[in-house]
Amino acid sequence: MRRDRVAEALLSLVAPADHAASTVGDLMEEADARGRLWFWQSVVRVALSLLARDLLAAPLAMVAASAFTWFLYMGLCLVLGLGGYVVVTLIWGGAYILAHHTGLELLVDLLRLRFDWPPIPAWMTYAIQAVVLFAIAPLQIGRSSAPHFRGHELSLVLVMLLIWSAMAVFAPIVGIGIAATPRTMPVIATFVLLGILMERRRAASTS
Amino acid sequence: MAATPALGEFEQVVLLAILRLGDDAYGVTIRREIATCTEREPAPGALYTTLDRLEEKGLVRSTHGDPTPARGGRAKRYFMVTASGVRAVARAQRAYQRLLKGLVLPGGVYA
Numbered sequence: 001m002r003r004d005r006v007a008e009a010l011l012s013l014v015a016p017a018d019h020a021a022s023t024v025g026d027l028m029e030e031a032d033a034r035g036r037l038w039f040w041q042s043v044v045r046v047a048l049s050l051l052a053r054d055l056l057a058a059p060l061a062m063v064a065a066s067a068f069t070w071f072l073y074m075g076l077c078l079v080l081g082l083g084g085y086v087v088v089t090l091i092w093g094g095a096y097i098l099a100h101h102t103g104l105e106l107l108v109d110l111l112r113l114r115f116d117w118p119p120i121p122a123w124m125t126y127a128i129q130a131v132v133l134f135a136i137a138p139l140q141i142g143r144s145s146a147p148h149f150r151g152h153e154l155s156l157v158l159v160m161l162l163i164w165s166a167m168a169v170f171a172p173i174v175g176i177g178i179a180a181t182p183r184t185m186p187v188i189a190t191f192v193l194l195g196i197l198m199e200r201r202r203a204a205s206t207s
Numbered sequence: 208m209a210a211t212p213a214l215g216e217f218e219q220v221v222l223l224a225i226l227r228l229g230d231d232a233y234g235v236t237i238r239r240e241i242a243t244c245t246e247r248e249p250a251p252g253a254l255y256t257t258l259d260r261l262e263e264k265g266l267v268r269s270t271h272g273d274p275t276p277a278r279g280g281r282a283k284r285y286f287m288v289t290a291s292g293v294r295a296v297a298r299a300q301r302a303y304q305r306l307l308k309g310l311v312l313p314g315g316v317y318a
Contacts, residue, residue, distance in 0.1 A: 049252030
């Protein structure tokens with residue numbers, strides 16, 4: 001990816017896409033005389049300035065949106081976690097039954113609606129939880145919030161980092177609430193950002 | 208008539224630079240004009256946030272020009288001062304003039 005496209009992608013997280021493009025164009029025009037280091041310094045400084053301004057412009061709205069997405073995240077984790085667990089249990093049990101039963105035993109068990117299979121290994125349960133809590137749910141949060149926060153995405157993720165961490169400390173929900181701790185938030189925030197970028201790419205390809 | 212918004216020092220500088228540039232006021236030329244006239248180069252971050260703020264206040268208006276190859280196919284964002292912006296900068300400058308009146312400063316006496 002060319003440097004100007006990376007810079008434009010970064011700035012479009014803190015400004016409307018057309019403003020980000022024209023700003024990068026301005027900086028490219030000047031970078032011919034000033035060099036690559038100046039270009040990147042300027043990109044970062046512009047991004048930080050716009051980010052700070054964005055955060056101060058409507059802090060309460062950002063906090064409210066972050067708190068709302070936290071509840072959305074919790075709901076998603078619950079639904080996807082339970083759904084994932086049921087699906088894996090059925091696959092695990094089905095595989096076990098098919099591997100350990102003859103055709104006749106299977107028919108008898110089916111008629112009695114009674115199957116016995118060993119419990120799912122603990123590592124598999126943890127893997128399902130980890131994938132849902134740290135990847136799928138945050139990706140979905142990013143994708144669903146992206147259209148509502150065009151040009152303000154970085155502010156949202158930053159406020160999310162703070163608010164979700166605070167909510168995890170002050171309002172823990174056993175099992176799910178402990179996922180979004182201050183220690184895990186960087187991972188979750190990264191996936192939220194990835195979800196935002198995925199949604200943006202999808203929107204760009206369809207428009 | 209709507210109240211004229213108060214202006215910060217840098218906002219006045221940016222508005223005056225845009226007025227001086229006329230139809231050719233975009234990021235690069237505004238920065239150059241400010242650097243030439245004030246002998247201080249504005250930080251890019253400060254300039255773009257100020258331009259956005261001025262636009263939100265309704266003191267400047269921006270339009271996009273045609274994309275140019277020299278800018279990687281990106282359009283210039285041209286700025287022009289609105290009537291409200293002209294009033295705001297004139298009012299701020301008059302306030303400065305009143306404050307200066309009668310003062311003896313290096314470079315001259317302000318009558």
